[in-house]
Each structure stands twice: as C-alpha cells, then as structure tokens.
Amino acid sequence: MPISLLRVYRILLEHYGPQGWWPVARHAGEPGFDKNGYHPNIWRIPKTEEDRWEILTGAILTQNTSWKNVELALVALRAEGISAASDVLSLTESKLASLIRPSGYYNQKAKRLRSFAAWLNARPNPADPPARKELLSLVGIGPETADSMLLYAWNQPVFVVDLYTIRLLTRLSIVSTEEIPMQPIRRYEHVQKSILSRLSRSPVSSQERLRLYTEMHALIVRHAKEHCAARPKCAQCPLGRYCPSQSPSP
Numbered sequence: 454m455p456i457s458l459l460r461v462y463r464i465l466l467e468h469y470g471p472q473g474w475w476p477v478a479r480h481a482g483e484p485g486f487d488k489n490g491y492h493p494n495i496w497r498i499p500k501t502e503e504d505r506w507e508i509l510t511g512a513i514l515t516q517n518t519s520w521k522n523v524e525l526a527l528v529a530l531r532a533e534g535i536s537a538a539s540d541v542l543s544l545t546e547s548k549l550a551s552l553i554r555p556s557g558y559y560n561q562k563a564k565r566l567r568s569f570a571a572w573l574n575a576r577p578n579p580a581d582p583p584a585r586k587e588l589l590s591l592v593g594i595g596p597e598t599a600d601s602m603l604l605y606a607w608n609q610p611v612f613v614v615d616l617y618t619i620r621l622l623t624r625l626s627i628v629s630t631e632e633i634p635m636q637p638i639r640r641y642e643h644v645q646k647s648i649l650s651r652l653s654r655s656p657v658s659s660q661e662r663l664r665l666y667t668e669m670h671a672l673i674v675r676h677a678k679e680h681c682a683a684r685p686k687c688a689q690c691p692l693g694r695y696c697p698s699q700s701p702s703p
C-alpha cells in the first residue's frame with residue numbers, strides 16, 4: 454500500500470517548513486517577506502493588483518528557465534516601472550524582450566507576455582478568476598502555467614503538476630508509471646486527475662485544500678532540489694522509509 458498524499462504533505466511540511474510561495478519580489482524585505490519575497494506565514498497573497506501582475510508575469514517567464522533568471526528579469530521590469538498589463542502594452546515588443554532577456558527565450562516570451570497583457574487588460578475585472586479553458590486558449594499558456602496562475606495569482610484550489618511531481622509520485626508508487634500517457638498534455642491531465650481523486654477522499658475543508666495545494670507544489674519542488682533529483686540523494690530523505698524506490702546508501 455503506497456503512502457498517502459496527505460502523509461507525504463505532512464512529512465515534507467514538517468521537514469522543510471512552509472515555503473512561502475509564490476514569491477513577490479516587490480515586497481522583498483518587508484515584514485513577513487524574506488529578501489527574495491517569499492512569505493512563509495502570509496497567506497493572503499496577492500494583496501494588490503500589482504502583486505497579481507508580478508505573479509502572472511513570473512508564471513510566464515519561468516517557463517524553461519530557473520527562478521534565479523526570472524528574478525533578474527523581474528528586477529529589470531520593476532526598474533522600468535512596469536507593474537501592470539497596461540505598462541507592458543505601452544512598451545514595444547523589442548524593448549520588452551530586452552528587459553526580460555535574463556529569463557531566456559526572450560523574444561518568444563515577450564510575444565507571450567504582450568498577448569497575455571492584452572487579454573488581461575481587456576477583462577472587466579482582473580481580480581475575477583478566469584476559466585481554466587480560457588487561459589489554455591492563450592498563446593503559450595499550457596496546463597502547468599495556467600494552473601500556477603489560477604492557484605497563486607487567483608487563489609483557486611488547483612493542483613499544479615510538474616515533472617518533479619510526476620517523478621516523486623511515481624517513485625513513491627502513488628501514481629503507476631505504466632498508466633501514464635506519453636503525450637505531455639494527456640500525461641499532465643492524467644496525473645492531476647489521479648492526485649485529485651486521491652485527495653477528494655481526504656476530509657479537508659475548501660480553505661485547507663487551497664493551503665494544501667499552495668504548499669504541496671512548493672514542497673515538492675524543494676524536495677526535488679534537495680533529495681529527489683533525477684539522480685536521487687536518498688540518504689536522509691524524509692520519505693525514505695515509505696519509498697519503494699529508495700536507492701541503497703553509497
């Protein structure tokens with residue numbers, strides 16, 4: 454019998470503590486925020502439309518790059534006074550591309566960011582969460598980006614799946630590798646459905662669910678970086694005793 458997802462969550466939370474996602478760099482160093490904008494004990498984020506815009510921008514810029522590179526691009530945007538969709542639309546695409554250059558694929562991301570800004574700017578109320586389907590119809594917004602936006606920028610209880618999640622859950626035998634489709638979007642939907650059907654059996658309130666999804670994704674990323682990497686470092690892994698894939702100590 455594989456370990457339950459809730460147990461995984463509790464073990465990782467106890468081991469690593471709250472992760473304070475999604476970081477909002479514009480608040481870095483303020484009370485409750487660390488120097489990179491992580492906020493482990495503040496749940497009501499985004500506080501403002503500028504915060505929401507920064508989270509949405511980060512979700513697009515982080516595609517295929519590390520967060521460190523995204524931070525550099527966000528700093529450059531802030532230095533230029535870009536803190537809303539309308540600010541992005543006032544820039545030429547080449548100027549925007551030069552500002553976000555550190556995030557990589559900057560010409561492609563400038564196109565995506567401008568098209569996303571135009572869509573957001575045309576909405577009557579940017580604080581209203583959009584339908585997932587609507588986000589997925591936008592240029593360059595796939596399931597992981599859409600779900601990250603819904604969860605962290607609009608506080609919707611959506612479970613974000615990434616490669617770290619798939620790797621951890623298959624290693625723990627929570628999700629069976631044989632059942633996972635090869636096609637990326639079908640794989641994403643399959644793993645997400647399988648997680649949700651397991652979690653739906655757990656007695657958690659909708660508020661707890663939001664907190665669980667917000668924290669769980671961040672904890673899985675942390676765990677992948679510290680232990681469950683492509684070449685896992687199983688020694689001292691907090692999930693080791695529950696993991697059928699634990700590699701023997703060197």
Ligand code: SF4
Nearest residue numbers: 680681685687690696
């Ligand atoms: S024991 Fe190893 S394979 Fe299993 S979760 Fe930990 S790091 Fe990953």
